[in-house]
Amino acid sequence: MSEKENMAMDPYVEWAHSFGRKSVAMILIYMFVMPAIICTVYDCWPTMTAFLSVALPMCALFWPIAASEVVSYSPILGSSVYISFVTGNVLNMKLPCAINAQELTHQEPNTPGGDAVALLANCTSSITTVLVIILGMLIMVPLQPFLQSDAVRTATTYMLPALFGPLTLSSLKENKNGKYWIKNKLVIGIIPLILAIIIFLNWDMASLYQGFLVLGAIGLCILIARILYNKGIVQVVTGPEGRPYVEGESAPAAAAPAEEKK
Numbered sequence: 001m002s003e004k005e006n007m008a009m010d011p012y013v014e015w016a017h018s019f020g021r022k023s024v025a026m027i028l029i030y031m032f033v034m035p036a037i038i039c040t041v042y043d044c045w046p047t048m049t050a051f052l053s054v055a056l057p058m059c060a061l062f063w064p065i066a067a068s069e070v071v072s073y074s075p076i077l078g079s080s081v082y083i084s085f086v087t088g089n090v091l092n093m094k095l096p097c098a099i100n101a102q103e104l105t106h107q108e109p110n111t112p113g114g115d116a117v118a119l120l121a122n123c124t125s126s127i128t129t130v131l132v133i134i135l136g137m138l139i140m141v142p143l144q145p146f147l148q149s150d151a152v153r154t155a156t157t158y159m160l161p162a163l164f165g166p167l168t169l170s171s172l173k174e175n176k177n178g179k180y181w182i183k184n185k186l187v188i189g190i191i192p193l194i195l196a197i198i199i200f201l202n203w204d205m206a207s208l209y210q211g212f213l214v215l216g217a218i219g220l221c222i223l224i225a226r227i228l229y230n231k232g233i234v235q236v237v238t239g240p241e242g243r244p245y246v247e248g249e250s251a252p253a254a255a256a257p258a259e260e261k262k
Helices: 003-009 011-042 048-087 090-104 112-139 150-156 159-172 185-202 206-230
Strands: 180-183 235-237
Touching: 011 048, 011 112, 048 090, 048 112, 048 206, 090 112, 185 206
Parallel strands: none
Antiparallel strands: 180 235
């Protein structure tokens, strides 16, 4: 039985996805029902014109981003994708938690073990996030003078570079992709990176269409990777010095970590 069949038939994976879909459906109903109840009780329903003027631009911006995140992150997050997207902070928190947990436990993405580890990591991350938010609500007023100080305002401007910098470096430091190693992996991203820089430097509205641009970049990366793979420039191997992986063969075992070899 192939690994893909094992993944599809695993009882835990089936239960996790079933429970996740039902939970998301309940949460979506709750998200719509609660505002409706509040607007009905306090008689503060917005006009359709006001609603659409705010909702349509937001949907145009975030729906493509959400679609690109689902396509990009689901193979790694597995069944934890449901709680990850409901609680948010996927790229800067949930995805790094899942990847780090899988690496520490030597579990591969898109396997029952990697799926379970990612779910545990992101459940813990979500609980921690809720606790931090509750703590912030309790101490926000006493800390308000400090939070509004010039030093804190300056520090907050560097939060995104501080988050995305380590994420970028972690993807650049090695060519590992699951149990395989990708030789010349970074070559795939050169053209999309150059195009992204040109677009954002020359098009002021690019940030409003970043979701569509991300979807386009994903398709472009897949196309470039396929072309470079067919030409032998990008190779999939079993380890840093392993032989190329041939489609149709059974998946080779991952290279053991240096600590285990010792």
